[in-house]
Amino acid sequence: MDQDGAETDFSASASVADGRTTVVVRGEVDMSTADAMFQAAVAEGAGSATLDLRGVTFFDSAAIHALIRLAERFPAGFEVIPSRQVRRVLDISGLSGQPWLVQGEPG
Template sequence: MDLDGADSNFAATGVVSGDRVVVTVSGEVDMSTADAMFRAATRHNTAAATLDLRAVTFFDSAAIHALIRLADRFGAGLEVQPSPQVRRVLEISGLSTQPWLHG
């Protein structure tokens, strides 16, 4: 599944494997695209999700909010693989020690 936001520099593609969805996100995750990232992770009603954010170039407060919602939804079943830009935003926001943050 591919969900494109209003920004042509954004893509979120979800692939289900067993009871986990792996969502590969690229480009800018902001107020116009954060909900598309959330929908790509929750559309299939799986118990676990991996967010591959290694190709994300921008991550704002709307993206953080979507990530918190995903953490609430998936709990220990959430894994996030951040890009350096995403990691920096999570460090600044105090979320860099969350158990779902990997890599």
């Protein structure tokens, strides 16, 4: 839910290839949707995961917690492709230097 109580625009679609789950996330990732993002990444039982967050417009502390849990679950095979909004939140949170964060401008 957003601050006005309206439904948020959120989707997380996963695909698996060569043992890597790729999850494309769009919309708002907050306390009502962060677990859905996490579950999409772990559902197929792959050994590594990529989160494509280029379509994410809002990202809160629950979303950060989900990223940390995924980084712990996939210690050698996790990457995050952030939107500008996600990158800003991770910068403010002190997480911009994490090895799983893809550097550079999103496409």
